[in-house]
Amino acid sequence: MTLRLYNSMGRRVEQVLPRRPGHLRMYVCGPTVYSFAHIGNARPAVVFDVLARVLRAEVPRVSYARNITDVDDKIIAAAAAEGVGCDAIAARFTAAYHADLAALGVAPPDIEPRATDHIPEMQAMIAELIAAGHAYAAEGHVLYHIPSFPAYGRLSGANPDEMLAGARVEAAPFKRDPRDFVLWKPSTRDSFGGDQPGWDSPWGFGRPGWHIECSAMIRGHLGEGIDIHGGGIDLRFPHHENEIAQGTDARHWVHNGHVTVSGAKMSKSLGNVLLVRDLLADTPGEAIRYALLSAHYRQPLDWTPETPRAARAALDRLYGALRDQPEGEARAEDVAPVHAALADDLNTPGALATLHALAGQLHASSDAGRRAELAAALRRAGALLGLLQGDAGAWAQAGAPDAGRIEALVARRRDARAARDWARADALRAELAALGVEVEDAGADSRWRMRA
Numbered sequence: 008m009t010l011r012l013y014n015s016m017g018r019r020v021e022q023v024l025p026r027r028p029g030h031l032r033m034y035v036c037g038p039t040v041y042s043f044a045h046i047g048n049a050r051p052a053v054v055f056d057v058l059a060r061v062l063r064a065e066v067p068r069v070s071y072a073r074n075i076t077d078v079d080d081k082i083i084a085a086a087a088a089e090g091v092g093c094d095a096i097a098a099r100f101t102a103a104y105h106a107d108l109a110a111l112g113v114a115p116p117d118i119e120p121r122a123t124d125h126i127p128e129m130q131a132m133i134a135e136l137i138a139a140g141h142a143y144a145a146e147g148h149v150l151y152h153i154p155s156f157p158a159y160g161r162l163s164g165a166n167p168d169e170m171l172a173g174a175r176v177e178a179a180p181f182k183r184d185p186r187d188f189v190l191w192k193p194s195t196r197d198s199f200g201g202d203q204p205g206w207d208s209p210w211g212f213g214r215p216g217w218h219i220e221c222s223a224m225i226r227g228h229l230g231e232g233i234d235i236h237g238g239g240i241d242l243r244f245p246h247h248e249n250e251i252a253q254g255t256d257a258r259h260w261v262h263n264g265h266v267t268v269s270g271a272k273m274s275k276s277l278g279n280v281l282l283v284r285d286l287l288a289d290t291p292g293e294a295i296r297y298a299l300l301s302a303h304y305r306q307p308l309d310w311t312p313e314t315p316r317a318a319r320a321a322l323d324r325l326y327g328a329l330r331d332q333p334e335g336e337a338r339a340e341d342v343a344p345v346h347a348a349l350a351d352d353l354n355t356p357g358a359l360a361t362l363h364a365l366a367g368q369l370h371a372s373s374d375a376g377r378r379a380e381l382a383a384a385l386r387r388a389g390a391l392l393g394l395l396q397g398d399a400g401a402w403a404q405a406g407a408p409d410a411g412r413i414e415a416l417v418a419r420r421r422d423a424r425a426a427r428d429w430a431r432a433d434a435l436r437a438e439l440a441a442l443g444v445e446v447e448d449a450g451a452d453s454r455w456r457m458r459a
Contacts, residue, residue, distance in 0.1 A: 008065045009350040012058075012235070013305055015243060015260040016162050020352050023062075023259060025234050030068040032229040033059065034257075036221060036238035036246065037119070039076040040100035041085045044107050046281045046299075046310055047266040047273055051239050053296055053393075054263045054304045054353070056113045058237070060391050061349045072118035072228050074221060075101055078204050078214055093204050097123075107283040110292035111299075112393040120224040122215070126206045128223040129215045133190045136253065145181040147193035147211045151218075153186045156252045162260060163244035188249055189216035218249035225255055237261040263304045269311050281310060291405065294319040296393060300355040321363070322394070322402070323456070328366035328385065330399035331454070335379025337387040341365065345388035355392065362388060362395075403456035406443075413444055413455060420446065421453050 010023045025031040035055045038048055055073070062069045077097035086093045105115075122129075133149050136142035141155045153159050160166070178185040193213045194205030205212045225233060236257035238247065243262050247255075265272070268279040286295055298318035302308040344364075348357035362385065369381040389395030407413055420435035436446055445458050 009347070010061060010065055011350065011352055012259055012261055013352050014258075015262050016257075021259065023234070025066060026232055026258060029066065030070065031062055031066045031235070032070045032233040033062065033072070033235040033237065034221070034225050034229055034233055035071070035073045035116070035236075036242055037073040037075050038100075038104050039079045039081055039217075040097045040104060041079065041081040042100060043282045043284055044104050045273060046283060046286065046295075047239070048104075049107065049111060049283050049295070050266050050299050050304075050308065051237065051263050052108050052113050053111055053299045055237050055261075057300065057349070057355065057392055058235075058261075058353055059114070059116075060393065061346070061353070064346065064391065065350075070118065070229060071116045072120065072224070073116040074224050075104075075119060075121045076217065076220060077101065077121050077123050078220075079217060083203055103284070107287070110287050111283070111296045112293060112396075113296075114393075118228050120228055122220040122224070123204075125220070125223050125227060126215065128227050129219050130191075130206075130208050132219060132223050132226070132253065133215075134209065136190065141252070142190055143183065144210050145183075147213060148179075148181065148189055149191035149210050150182060150187040151190055151249065151252060152183055153188070153252065154184055159248065159252055162248050162251055165244050165248070188218060188245065190219045190253075191215060218246055219253060221246075222250050222253040222255045225250075232256045233258070235259045235261055237263075240264055264302075264307045266299075267307055267309045270309060286315065290315040290319065291322075291402075293394060293397065293402075294322055297322055297359070300359065300392060303356055304353050321359070325362060325366050325385070325389070325395055326397075326399040326402040327456070328369045329382055329395065330403060332369065332382040332399075333375060333379040335376065335383050337383035338380050341381060341384035342388045345391060349391055358388075358392060362392075403454075406457050408442060413439065413442060416444075417446065417453055417455050421451075424448075424453070425451065 008023055011020050012023055013019070014021050035051065038044060059069060059071045078093070082093050082096050086096045089096070133142060136151065137144065137149065142149055142151050191208060191210050191213050193211055194203035196202050196212070203214065205214050234257070236247065236255065240262040247260060267273070268281060271277060271279060273280050283295070294315055295318070298314045299308065301318065344361045345358045348354045348361055351357070365381060365385045365388065369378055369385060372378045372381060386395050404410060416435055416439055420432050423431040423435060439446055439455065443458050444455050446453055446455050
């Protein structure tokens with residue numbers, strides 16, 4: 008394999024080598040489905056979708072799992088606020104998440120386990136941790152005892168004083184150490200329909216803590232000792248640190264950076280949470296995807312009003328190069344620079360720059376055969392990023408207010424140019440411009456596209 012990735016465990020770029028020859032196993036922490044996905048939720052989905060595409064180009068078999076957390080205190084709170092069951096909340100927002108990701112061109116993972124389908128596996132793992140002296144039961148809870156695992160903190164580098172604040176754990180009186188985290192918690196039953204979701208267990212009726220879910224699903228679907236474990240940088244501590252303590256073993260820990268909004272952290276209190284579905288109302292999903300890939304995945308990405316506009320303009324240039332081009336066979340040497348950029352710690356800005364270089368060669372070439380090769384290479388290279396797989400003409404004309412009227416105006420302008428009635432042609436161009444249409448003349452022919 009040529010792929011090299013930054014490993015948060017050790018803080019260095021390392022070559023990716025599957026533990027099982029020819030079979031790479033990757034797990035990425037998915038959503039807690041209590042609300043609509045925001046742009047920060049979308050970033051890891053897009054980043055690891057690209058990584059999966061690169062892996063499939065290098066490894067005969069890839070098993071990519073991304074979970075759904077469908078039991079959580081936030082889901083319980085959302086259900087209580089609406090007066091519906093937790094299942095209804097989880098089903099609604101799982102469907103919304105799938106729809107939003109599909110609009111961004113994110114392919115489904117090979118495996119999408121749901122937490123509520125794996126309660127027995129979680130209970131078995133908790134029992135093992137108790138037997139090994141890493142966990143203990145107290146007042147209907149089971150807690151992981153952090154002092155029992157001396158290597159705790161190696162992934163994040165957090166010191167013991169920082170751990171308690173960063174983990175936001177409750178300093179309950181029944182804890183042996185205030186840093187100990189919950190593996191199992193009690194659920195309530197009442198006669199007023201306010202039941203919390205729960206399952207019978209050796210420790211009482213209750214539900215799992217968040218961290219144990221991923222460890223159990225990884226072991227159940229991918230086995231011991233996986234190759235890549237991914238997620239947002241906010242999961243490095245405490246979630247991934249806790250997974251390691253529970254026994255999750257990954258060779259590479261890969262984390263993407265935060266998304267900020269005009270320099271500020273997204274938060275409900277600031278009113279700057281950008282939902283994917285709201286962005287899709289006026290920005291094509293492919294442009295949102297391009298924007299999310301425009302910064303290196305490990306760096307913060309600052310989303311401003313200009314971000315989607317710039318991404319759409321960039322795609323206009325790329326699709327413009329492909330429009331009306333003959334299709335041929337891509338040459339491996341034309342695609343290789345894009346693959347090389349992505350193999351270098353998923354350098355998506357470098358890969359996008361290489362796509363634009365290919366588009367420049369395509370524009371400049373006067374040889375039809377070479378243009379056909381370059382057009383095929385541009386599409387094949389774009390596929391590694393999940394871009395440029397649509398129809399170039401449809402992209403150019405997307406969002407047209409009245410395509411029939413525009414076609415008629417372009418035809419009338421074409422006739423005016425043929426009659427050398429330049430004043431009439433200019434007037435029609437101005438009328439088209441008022442509709443947001445840009446006309447491109449090529450000899451006696453003309454075509455049109457919507458301005459970004």
